Amino acid sequence: MRTGFSDYQTALVTGASSGIGAATVRRLCAEGIEVHALGRDTERLAALSAETGCRTLAVDLNDLGVLTRLAASAEFDILVNNAGQSRRGTILEMAADDVDSLVDINLRAVLHLVRLIVPDMVRRGRGHVVNISSIAGHYAFGENATTFNSSVAYHATKAGIHSLSQQLRVDLYGTPVRVTEISPGRVATSIFKNQVAADNPDARFVGGFETLGADDIADAIAFAVGSPDRMNVAMLEIVPTFQVVGDLRFARRTELSGADNA
Ligand SMILES: NC(=O)c1ccc[n+]([C@@H]2O[C@H](COP(=O)([O-])OP(=O)(O)OC[C@H]3O[C@@H](n4cnc5c(N)ncnc54)[C@H](OP(=O)(O)O)[C@@H]3O)[C@@H](O)[C@H]2O)c1
DSSP states (O other): OOBHHHHOOEEEEESTTSHHHHHHHHHHHHTTOEEEEEESOHHHHHHHHHHHOOEEEEOOTTOHHHHHHHHHHSOOSEEEEOOOOOOOSOTTTOOHHHHHHHIIIIIIHHHHHHHHHHHHHHHHTOOEEEEEOOGGGTOOOOSOTTTTTOOHHHHHHHHHHHHHHHHHHHHTTTSSOEEEEEEEOOBOSGGGGGGSOTTSTTIIIIITSOOBOHHHHHHHHHHHHHSBTTOOOOEEEEOOTTOOOOOOOOOOGGGOOSGGGO
16 A cells, blocks of 8 residues: 555645744755745745755736746645735724735635646656645634734635635546645744734733644645555644634623614
8 A cells, every 4th residue: 555655756835934834844845855945035945945854936926927837847746835915903903915815825826826837747646735724714713813813804705715626636536636724723833923912922922821833734734645545634624632623602782882872
């Protein structure tokens, strides 16, 4: 029986310059995979390459022309759609650019990479797509959305990743190409850096909490990718032990705001 790792030779990991992506590059390189590490930060990519031997791709995922050329430039056995951005705030106060950035990076680029890379996997009879969604794509968060990494646009893009993962498995039915969705809860990475109070950067999101580490998610990806061919790890939801999702709100009439109650 073949196993995934022995069969797969190359990988493309997006968002490789930090956090979960960098940990995934380290993990896959350790398994002997030739990893193409994609991000925008050339210094961090160069450091990762010096450490792991990965190839680097300084690419902005907004650039469809570059993605098209990239897909044609190599045969990828593993595609890890990991790059993502987050924004603070609800849709009630969100700027137009923030909505566009979230949709473009978290969802549009993933759809294009799947469109560009997966047909070649099917042709070659070998491939594995790993999509990083989020618990934000599966649940509404009861806490104030301005406190957590849970703008409605972020939730919507991650729900899109869940949906495309589900449908991609249907589209690939009968082929050996596998699709895994990894849905993490809170992981200590720099994704929260652009949305924390200046006076106490990490404590609100990471520092004061028992979170997951990027390696935990990389290990889960390695488990899915390394599983025997007969086994498709379709979806993994991975949360810190001390984090749960679950809330029900029901406002009293006296608490309602709006014109009718003014
Ligand atoms: N951390 C969590 O708690 C958590 C929970 C659930 C899901 N996730 C998801 O996990 C994934 C990885 O996030 P992370 O936590 O590891 O955050 P991170 O450390 O901030 O990493 C995000 C990565 O995305 C890349 N990226 C962002 N915009 C890009 C663009 N326009 N073009 C190319 N690359 C771009 C960044 O690269 P450059 O800086 O080099 O551009 C960076 O390498 C994301 O999809 C995130 O939504 C994270």
